[in-house]
C-alpha cells in the first residue's frame with residue numbers, strides 16, 4: 001500500500017471553539033459548516049476540510065486521514081494491516097460524510113496513534129481564505145505534513161515504510177534522530193522521532209503558504225492573538241521550509257511555512273543525513289515567555305525589588 005497524500009487531520013480539545021476565531025483570523029483558514037458533533041472544521045483549499053478540532057476533555061490527535069486511490073486500494077490495505085496484526089474498522093456513512101469522503105476505515109498504528117484510510121473525496125468547492133492570503137500549497141502534496149513522536153524509532157520506521165509504503169526522504173541527527181518520509185512530491189508527509197519522556201502523539205502539523213511575507217504576518221498575528229510561539233522563524237536544511245512553530249488548541253504545534261522543496265523523481269533522489277534541525281533560526285521562543293511570566297509574578301509579590 002501507499003497513500004496518495006495526507007488528506008486531513010483531526011484533533012480534540014477543551015478549547016476547540018477557539019479555532020472558530022484563530023483559524024480564519026490568524027492562519028487564514030476558511031471555516032467549513034459544522035458537522036453534527038459541532039467540530040470546528042477548517043479549509044485550506046477546495047476540499048471540504050483539511051483540519052478538524054472536536055470537543056474533548058483533553059488535547060490530543062483524534063485521526064490522521066491518508067487518501068488512497070480508490071476503494072479497491074483500501075481493501076488491499078486492510079488485508080495488509082490485518083496481516084500486521086492491527087484491528088481495522090469501517091466507518092459508518094455518517095462519519096464518512098463528516099470526513100467528506102466516500103469511504104473511510106480506521107485503525108491504530110502499533111503505538112496507539114489513530115489513522116484513517118479514505119477515498120473520494122465526495123465533494124469539492126471553491127476556497128475563500130479567512131483573511132487576505134494567497135492560499136495554501138496543497139495539490140499533489142496533500143494538506144501538509146505531520147510529525148509524530150513514537151516510542152521506538154526503528155519499529156515505527158519499519159511499520160510506516162514496510163506496511164504503509166512511505167518512502168524515506170532523509171534523516172536529521174540533532175537533539176534526537178528524526179526520519180522523514182514521502183508518498184508524493186512533497187518532501188515529506190510524515191516525520192518520525194523518539195523524544196524521550198514525551199508520550200506518543202502528534203508533535204506538529206505543517207501547512208504551507210506561498211510567501212515569506214505571509215509567514216511573517218502570521219507570526220505577528222500569533223503574538224497579537226496570544227498564541228504561544230514555540231520557535232522563532234527559521235529554515236530547515238532538508239526540505240528548505242521557511243517556518244515557525246506555535247502551540248495551538250489540540251495538543252500539537254502548528255508549523256506555518258513556505259518554500260518547501262519537492263522530490264520529483266525517486267529514482268534520482270539521494271537520501272542525505274543532516275547534523276542540525278535548522279540552518280538558522282527556529283530558536284526556542286517559549287523560554288523568554290516563561291521567564292517574563294516568572295519575573296512578572298516575582299514583581300507582583302515584591303520579590304527581588306531593591
Ligand SMILES: [Fe+2]
Pocket residue numbers: 145147191204206255
Ligand atoms: Fe515540520
